Amino acid sequence: MAEEKPHCKVVLANSIVKNLLEEVHDGLKKINKKPLLVGFLSSADPAARVYAEWTGKTCSENGFAFELREVDRELLEDALIDANNDPKVDGIIVYYPIFGSRQDQYLQQIVDVSKDVEGLSHRYIFNMYQNIRFLDPQNTKKSILPCTPLAVIKILEYLRIYNTILPYGNRLHGRTVTVINRSEVVGRPLAALLANDGACVYSVDINDVQQFTRGEGLRKRRHEVVEKPGWTLEDCLPLSDVVISGVPGDKYKVPLHMLREGAVCINFSSERNFRPEVKEKASIYVPAIGKVTIVVLLRNLLRIVQNKIDEEAAGNEEKSSEEKTVQATS
Missing domain, CATH: 3.40.50.10860 (Leucine Dehydrogenase, chain A, domain 1)
Incomplete structure (x- = not known):
């Protein structure tokens, strides 16, 4: 009797956005x-x-x-x-x-x-790469993260790739991820975010491979990057339990024969980077993430509006306190 192949679960963006939309509506x-x-x-x-x-x-x-x-x-x-x-x-x-x-x-x-809902301003990008998660010393205002990388993070949380038993910042400890694409808008920020959460990430571009980690043993606060001379996808894919691809254009396809059996595969390109046969090897396949990205955008907008309301309230409180002090001393 032939061995039965593991069944691949195809997860669509609509299923993922439900919880995120509830959070947006509450906000x-x-x-x-x-x-x-x-x-x-x-x-x-x-x-x-x-x-x-x-x-x-x-x-x-x-x-x-x-x-x-x-x-x-x-x-x-x-x-x-x-x-x-x-x-x-x-x-x-x-x-x-x-x-x-x-x-x-x-x-x-x-x-x-x-007003930067995309999280592309220098301050937000600096915070992201330095693994600074808040805008204020009291840790009450969260920094804004770029929408597409954050959408991928939210998908990985939904799929329970993040281990919620571990503390924040270590929840991807033990995970090996390949990100195919190192654009400044999505690929590189995503590799940094995943490494800052504890993963070992291979960032694959057309010319080379870089490894993003937070170091061995005593883990550093932010990720570090090392070049992997001579490495190609052939070296990364067999090691990776998660493969995330975002190569623009319809010609590129992830080579399926290199994929690890049971890998989680996520496509963030507007074209399909994985052939339909990926379902024969992957345990989970997410074919598109666009709808998640837009809900994350609304979430970022709410956060920006709430930060502004909090700032105005703090300013009014300070002004009122100053006025009372003046009245008391006059």
């Missing part, structure tokens, strides 16, 4: 306003337009206001500054790529840190 009840998210579309990329339409639909279905502004890319910088200065705008998202160059990185820094 929305605590603020007395309908947050306004403004999206800027300055690219002819069809995937960017689809993402913009999904964002608008998810916002309107879940009690958020959304406004899409289509702006010529040469006018985008001024348009972002106007949105920064507009008190009605709570959050800003820009649909990249626009110039596909360092100019895109410059535009990411134009967005005001208090």
Whole structure:
């Protein structure tokens, strides 16, 4: 009798977003306003337009206001500054790529840190790489993380790849993960976040492999990166119990014969990086994550609005205390 292959569970984004949406709805009840998210579309990329339409639909279905502004890319910088200065705008998202160059990185820094729902401002990126999880010394305001890497983290939590018995920061201890793609927007931040949570991560790019870890034995506060000269996917995949791929374009496919039996496979590319046969080898397969990314975006927007409300309340309290002191001494 032939040995029966393990059954692969295909997990769709819709199943994952339910709990996250409940969290968003609870957060929305605590603020007395309908947050306004403004999206800027300055690219002819069809995937960017689809993402913009999904964002608008998810916002309107879940009690958020959304406004899409289509702006010529040469006018985008001024348009972002106007949105920064507009008190009605709570959050800003820009649909990249626009110039596909360092100019895109410059535009990411134009967005005001208090409206940056994508977590791409220098302060948020610095905190993420340094493994600083809060914006204030009292640890009450969580820092904002980039949406797509955070969506992958939320998926791994949903799949119970994170071990909740362990303390925060070590919940991926013992896990080996391969991330195929080292873009500055998704691949590299994701490798850093996973390593900061205790995983051994192989970050695979077209030219080389890097290993992200928090060190052996006495674990460091933040990850460190070492080059793996001569390494390729062939070295990483057999070691990895989780494989996450986000290579753009429809030509790239993860070589299935190298996958470890029972691996968890997650695709974050707009194209399918895994062939349908992946289900014969993987234990869990997540074919797309776009819907999770948008709900994480709303979660980030809520966090930004709540941080602002808390700051204003603290400012009013301080002002009131100063006024009482003045009255008492006059």
